[in-house]
Amino acid sequence: MTKNHIRKFIHIDMDSFFVSVELLSSPNLMGLPVAVGGTAAERGVISTANYIARKFGVKSGMATATAHRLCPKLVLLPARFEVYERISQQMGEIFKRYTDKIEFISLDEASLEVTDQSHCNGSATYMAEEIRQTIEQELYLTASAGVAPLRYLAKIASEINKPNGIFVITPAQTQNFIQNLNIRKIPGVGPKTYSILENLGCRHCRDLTEEKIPALIQYLGVHGFYVWERCQGIEQSDETPNDIRSIGVEKTLPSDCFDLSQCHDELLRLAVILRQRITEASEEFLIIRNNVKLKFSDFSVSTTEACAHSLNEETFKTLFQKLWDTKRGGRAVRLIGLSVKVKKRIQDTPQLELPW
Numbered sequence: 137m138t139k140n141h142i143r144k145f146i147h148i149d150m151d152s153f154f155v156s157v158e159l160l161s162s163p164n165l166m167g168l169p170v171a172v173g174g175t176a177a178e179r180g181v182i183s184t185a186n187y188i189a190r191k192f193g194v195k196s197g198m199a200t201a202t203a204h205r206l207c208p209k210l211v212l213l214p215a216r217f218e219v220y221e222r223i224s225q226q227m228g229e230i231f232k233r234y235t236d237k238i239e240f241i242s243l244d245e246a247s248l249e250v251t252d253q254s255h256c257n258g259s260a261t262y263m264a265e266e267i268r269q270t271i272e273q274e275l276y277l278t279a280s281a282g283v284a285p286l287r288y289l290a291k292i293a294s295e296i297n298k299p300n301g302i303f304v305i306t307p308a309q310t311q312n313f314i315q316n317l318n319i320r321k322i323p324g325v326g327p328k329t330y331s332i333l334e335n336l337g338c339r340h341c342r343d344l345t346e347e348k349i350p351a352l353i354q355y356l357g358v359h360g361f362y363v364w365e366r367c368q369g370i371e372q373s374d375e376t377p378n379d380i381r382s383i384g385v386e387k388t389l390p391s392d393c394f395d396l397s398q399c400h401d402e403l404l405r406l407a408v409i410l411r412q413r414i415t416e417a418s419e420e421f422l423i424i425r426n427n428v429k430l431k432f433s434d435f436s437v438s439t440t441e442a443c444a445h446s447l448n449e450e451t452f453k454t455l456f457q458k459l460w461d462t463k464r465g466g467r468a469v470r471l472i473g474l475s476v477k478v479k480k481r482i483q484d485t486p487q488l489e490l491p492w
Contacts, residue, residue: 147245147282148280158213181198226275261492280302283304285307317340319339348364350451380479381477383478384410387473421479423476427440429472435470452474
């Protein structure tokens, strides 16, 4: 790919931030298991624990009473959010030296886009290292970093060599990294979502093939699209309206239809016509979405779509069923439309020797 098509993201995640800040003013606690949070008497929870405490099983969100049972010698400190906010602002000032595209996820975590920045000869890796060094020199704190061509991958990468480490995913390594990634690592995939995916036979991103899309729609709805996209290395922010267009076909039925099987038959006939139109198109493009449109007897219209890499009849049928079940409300179907959203295929060009 050319330089203009490669994006560069750095994800900075501070190491046990609240505790690390507290230890700056209480160095005598260094080497001890320390946590910040509410007291057990107040039914408090742990906000942050240092890595020594984590070895005992203490973690964020845990009831303080449970944390004390796991680690009787745990030193508990009250939170001072005004201090943490001030230091977070100082972190932001450091980030601004490298880019103005900064997105704070929390007080101690931020995503930076450094595409086409001139610092460090354009190397995101060197920028990430400089940022980490500056944080340590100016704030006396440590941070971990992830570098990747996709924002969510940079976040995943920042967790790999914690604490006080860095992990880099280059463009050439991206697809292999994603294919072998456990789906539980995808941001937004919690225990319930993972349980559903596991029941579908999906534990790694490579398992979430296009054939799984109808099941994802059925069990996870819109969230299923999100997970599928991430498992394919797709990030919505990579697409702009000018990149995308639609190829579609629709038909007004001879009479308003209340019969599901008749509508299914018409949908499959339309899919054949749409496939032919796609085949006849002279322009090189990639299919990225399948879309179904229904117009009902009162002339109201509902649409829904799902990610796909091809025209997929099963996906169309599942999307149609979703509209039939949730939007029809007893009305007859007057019109059925099918379309695919496509974006122009980027022609392969020699990879430039650019610093990553």
